[in-house]
Amino acid sequence: MTSTYSALRWMLWREFLDQRQNRMLWPIYILMPLIGAALPALIALGSAAILSGDAPVKPEMQSMVNAVRMLAAASGIDLEVAAATVLLRASAGYFLLMPLTIVSIAGAYAIVGEKQQRTLEPVLATPLATSDFLLAKLMAVAVPAVLMTWIAAVLGAVASVAAFYWSHDIVVWPDQFYWIAVLVLGPEIGAMTALVCLRVSARVQDPQAANQITAIILVPLLLIVFSLVGPALITQMKLLLVACLVGLAITWALFLWVRRGFNREEILCRWR
Amino acid sequence: MNQTLLISATALTRRFDDRLAVDNLSLTLAAGQVLALLGPNGAGKTTTMRMLAGLLAPTSGTATVCGFALGRRDQDNDAIRARCGVVPESPGFYERLTARQNLRFFAGLQGLATAEIDQRVAAELERFSLSARSDDRVATYSKGMKQRLSLARALLHHPQLLFLDEPTAGLDPKATADLHALIRHLRAEGKGIVLSTHTLEEAEALADEVLVMDTRTLFIGRAEDLQPRQGHEIRVTFAANWPGTTTWPSGCTLLELDSVSARFAITDPLLDTPRLIATLVAAGASLLSVEPVRRGLRDRYLELLSA
Numbered sequence: 001m002t003s004t005y006s007a008l009r010w011m012l013w014r015e016f017l018d019q020r021q022n023r024m025l026w027p028i029y030i031l032m033p034l035i036g037a038a039l040p041a042l043i044a045l046g047s048a049a050i051l052s053g054d055a056p057v058k059p060e061m062q063s064m065v066n067a068v069r070m071l072a073a074a075s076g077i078d079l080e081v082a083a084a085t086v087l088l089r090a091s092a093g094y095f096l097l098m099p100l101t102i103v104s105i106a107g108a109y110a111i112v113g114e115k116q117q118r119t120l121e122p123v124l125a126t127p128l129a130t131s132d133f134l135l136a137k138l139m140a141v142a143v144p145a146v147l148m149t150w151i152a153a154v155l156g157a158v159a160s161v162a163a164f165y166w167s168h169d170i171v172v173w174p175d176q177f178y179w180i181a182v183l184v185l186g187p188e189i190g191a192m193t194a195l196v197c198l199r200v201s202a203r204v205q206d207p208q209a210a211n212q213i214t215a216i217i218l219v220p221l222l223l224i225v226f227s228l229v230g231p232a233l234i235t236q237m238k239l240l241l242v243a244c245l246v247g248l249a250i251t252w253a254l255f256l257w258v259r260r261g262f263n264r265e266e267i268l269c270r271w272r
Numbered sequence: 273m274n275q276t277l278l279i280s281a282t283a284l285t286r287r288f289d290d291r292l293a294v295d296n297l298s299l300t301l302a303a304g305q306v307l308a309l310l311g312p313n314g315a316g317k318t319t320t321m322r323m324l325a326g327l328l329a330p331t332s333g334t335a336t337v338c339g340f341a342l343g344r345r346d347q348d349n350d351a352i353r354a355r356c357g358v359v360p361e362s363p364g365f366y367e368r369l370t371a372r373q374n375l376r377f378f379a380g381l382q383g384l385a386t387a388e389i390d391q392r393v394a395a396e397l398e399r400f401s402l403s404a405r406s407d408d409r410v411a412t413y414s415k416g417m418k419q420r421l422s423l424a425r426a427l428l429h430h431p432q433l434l435f436l437d438e439p440t441a442g443l444d445p446k447a448t449a450d451l452h453a454l455i456r457h458l459r460a461e462g463k464g465i466v467l468s469t470h471t472l473e474e475a476e477a478l479a480d481e482v483l484v485m486d487t488r489t490l491f492i493g494r495a496e497d498l499q500p501r502q503g504h505e506i507r508v509t510f511a512a513n514w515p516g517t518t519t520w521p522s523g524c525t526l527l528e529l530d531s532v533s534a535r536f537a538i539t540d541p542l543l544d545t546p547r548l549i550a551t552l553v554a555a556g557a558s559l560l561s562v563e564p565v566r567r568g569l570r571d572r573y574l575e576l577l578s579a
Contacts, residue, residue: 014369014373018368118364119365122365126353127354127381265328
């Protein structure tokens, strides 16, 4: 009998090989982390005006300026360091979009690809438990995207330290807001996207359609949520932690929803 | 020959919403036997195989496959799948991966130990003459090679029971003959084989038992029992045009007539054939040949379906 560990190991191994050979995925796997790694540093280099405090404040920047002032006052740190810290926190937003984008594209290929290649039947003909198949698919889709995001976020953090030091002569490390967003919210968004992708992929026949439908459902939803609560998320730790818990609850609810419709019969007879 | 019963199914039925796919199907299969499923498209052959291979639960009915009750518990279905090899209608491989990588993956999913996997994969690649191309991507394989690879995959875990869904569809005659030889070899090894096919000759040549179905069972039994007896029809060929106007002796019925031949149904070949010939000659027909019509499996199969 196939153990869960063994099933996951083989499914992930196969997915890794398959994705490595899929040239359609290369741009997204190369470009997104590159941009992610460079973004905090670019923000640091481009933020001279904000950090100098001389520039007139545009209305849309007002909330960020307020956040900077609040942080400086609350932490007793220099206004310049506070501004750099808040900018870095805001740059973490990219690392929430990164798993969404990578998962929705790679996931579409990973799942619809199985349909196109008609590999579902031979896979389901093995003693692999259906729940292991679901879990393996989830991991195969979400884990590479999350790893890419984490690597890009770490590189971005290192680059931003260097950039702030070079451009403003200050040492600023991304704080806990940045890391919680990257390490907790990012994977949650990756898992949510993978689950929606699994559900959507059951109904469509080509990767582009799966990708587009997933993106149409999730991107606007997340943009609305982040535009509403984003400014508060980078200033209030309690709210960020609540967002993580809500994300966990939504992920779990999505998992149960997908699990309910995810059985051998559904896959064999309707995933066509 | 080992006569262990591998499949014992009673009144298996499967519905998809309102559509009845398989109705009240009962069958048995022993080790070392080949059962051929015959039927038109949509007759429920693939659904039957999927049910018996533990992929689909029957709506009603019971079955024991390789000693485990079908559809009751997930563990039993897992155990059934671990003892069955399936060759689906579409081979279904990861086209960007090599043949060896594909086989390693499926061997891993079968739960084989890592140390054993490479050995089994190499043996199956060798058995199906795919070793030389084993590190090529499956996308570059021909249909015949993919079909051989599909068989290799089905045999990796040494299953007791094999389900072959139209395994020779689209294969050239040489590849088909090779596959037939392999099926005979596997049968001789004691494996039970369920073979779905549209090729009646294939069923006749390979199967110990034939099941003709069109959702429900139309015939189940030995292939030779499906063959109608010969000699109940005869064909007469004329050396010259003959108008065919006469009265036929009792026991003889004209089925077909054209200017050069006629086909008759007769009740008793030994009695009626000479009487018919005498009648024809007396009516002025110049006979070139008289021969029994060998009504083949196809005729009987079509009769069953139309009935």
